[in-house]
Amino acid sequence: MDERQAIVDLIPRLRRYARALVGDRSAADDLVQDTLERAWAKFHLYRGGTDLRAWLFTVMHNVHVNRVRAQRPTDAITDDLPEMAQRAAQGDSLMVRDMDRALAKLPEEQREVLLLVALEDMSYEEAARALGIPVGTVMSRLSRARERLRATMLETPASAKLTVVK
Amino acid sequence: MNTNLPITEADLQAYIDGRLAHGRCAEIEAWLATRADEAERVAQLRSQRDALRALYDPVLGEPVPERLTRVAQRVPRSRGIALAAGWAALGAVAGVLAGWQLHSVQASRMPPLSEGASIARSAAVAHATYSPEVRHPVEVGADQQAHLVAWLSKRLGAPVRAPVLDAAGLSLVGGRLLPGEGDPAAGPQPAPVAQFMYQGSKGQRVTLYVRTETRDHGETAFRFAREGSVSVFYWIDRKFGYALSSGDLDRAELLRLANLVYRQLNP
Known part of the structure; x- marks a missing residue:
């Protein structure tokens, strides 16, 4: 019973992470919904007393990876404009909007690490466990993600980007 | 430094x-x-x-969309059983929600407490009365199952069925008709009630008490009650009230059985 409530309490955090991960609001909520469905189906695998949040993020990671894999053929086409157009609606300043687009350009595995650490505030060990990768890999992906995001932000001023979308 | x-x-x-x-x-x-x-x-x-x-x-x-909270309201499959068993193990008093939901959408509906408690008590009394019977546990034996079901359906005024519980190691012994509850002076004669009896390999007996409801209550959650030494899971499914009683099974086993019965009656 407490676990059910604990999961309900974690939904806003799952949504925040999903929104940053996939950008579009309804696609993000679809990801959260699939994650919750899968969590129920696999709940017998969760060991009570361990970190429920980490477990849920692991489930979400697996669901997301499977979806990305299934969508791969169309990914090449949506590389740039369509996704940017979807993402442009949110955010309240050019700088923030720019960040959103730059984030979308990161490789999936780098974006996941960056968001777990920077947004979800996971320790490097927690992020490593959630993603099933070594801590060293977390550190290198984190560093590359931040650097790439920074470079994208520096090279594309907001005004230039907006004309592209148009 | x-x-x-x-x-x-x-x-x-x-x-x-x-x-x-x-x-x-x-x-x-x-x-x-x-x-x-x-x-x-x-x-x-x-x-x-x-x-x-x-x-x-x-x-x-942001407010969480309803579709997400709805998913989260469901009880995880295996945990649901463990949870209900945990409640029962705590010695939950009669009528405490077992934590198991028959149907997610209607899970919040509960039988009115008095009605639920009454079916649990009547079922437990009937169980205690007939399950120790060696020679006459039932009126009609399972060897005449078609007749048994037709007869009980006719007397209850609604089609009843005897679930098959062989998968749980219980075979049908037979069934009997019981007087309905209620005060005859208060109105029309209450409809009679059916009791099916099952027996396991060690002689342990389980009874399913089936009552027709005077009105459609929709579906309710499983509830657990304990009457003396008899444990009862009961629920209401549209026009029928059910109570599954046992003096031998532990609560987790009884709940699993209740779930099996429910699934058979709602294929």
């Missing part, structure tokens, strides 16, 4: 994330003070982190 450890990229990342011990933090700051390029890069990465939070933290305050 200076540890003289070389500053690595991992140190800088941990510095950005505020995950360094104080002493190490000071070392990084001293190091950055002598390297303007690195200092600027680190500052940008820190503001990048802030920008991420600024962009996505508002999601935390």
Whole structure:
């Protein structure tokens, strides 16, 4: 019973992470919904007393990876404009909007690490466990993600980007 | 105190994330003070982190869409059983919600307490009365199952069925007709009630008490009650009230059985 409530309490955090991960609001909520469905189906695998949040993020990671894999053929086409157009609606300043687009350009595995650490505030060990990768890999992906995001932000001023979308 | 450890990229990342011990933090700051390029890069990465939070933290305050809370209201499959067993093991008093939901959408509906308690008590009394019977546990034996079901359906005025519980190691012994509850002086004669009896290999007996309801209650959650030494799971499914009773099975087993019965009656 407490676990059910604990999961309900974690939904806003799952949504925040999903929104940053996939950008579009309804696609993000679809990801959260699939994650919750899968969590129920696999709940017998969760060991009570361990970190429920980490477990849920692991489930979400697996669901997301499977979806990305299934969508791969169309990914090449949506590389740039369509996704940017979807993402442009949110955010309240050019700088923030720019960040959103730059984030979308990161490789999936780098974006996941960056968001777990920077947004979800996971320790490097927690992020490593959630993603099933070594801590060293977390550190290198984190560093590359931040650097790439920074470079994208520096090279594309907001005004230039907006004309592209148009 | 200076540890003289070389500053690595991992140190800088941990510095950005505020995950360094104080002493190490000071070392990084001293190091950055002598390297303007690195200092600027680190500052940008820190503001990048802030920008991420600024962009996505508002999601935390958004109302959660109903479709997500609906999914979360479901009880995880195996945990649901463990949970109900846990409740029962606590010696839950009669009528306490077992934590198991028959149907997620209608899970919040419960039988009115008096009605639920009455079916549980009547079922437990009938169980205690007939299950110890050696020679006459039932009126009509399972060897005449078609007749048994037709007869009980006719007397109850609604089609009843005898679930097959062989998968749970219980075989049908037969069934009987019982007088309905209620005060005859208060109105029309209450409809009679059916009792099916099952028996396991060790002689343990389980009875299913089936009552027709005067009105459609929809579906309700399983509830657990204990009457003396008899444990009962009961629920209402549209026009029927059911109560599954046992004096031998532990609550988790009885709940599993109740679930099996429910699934058979609602294929």
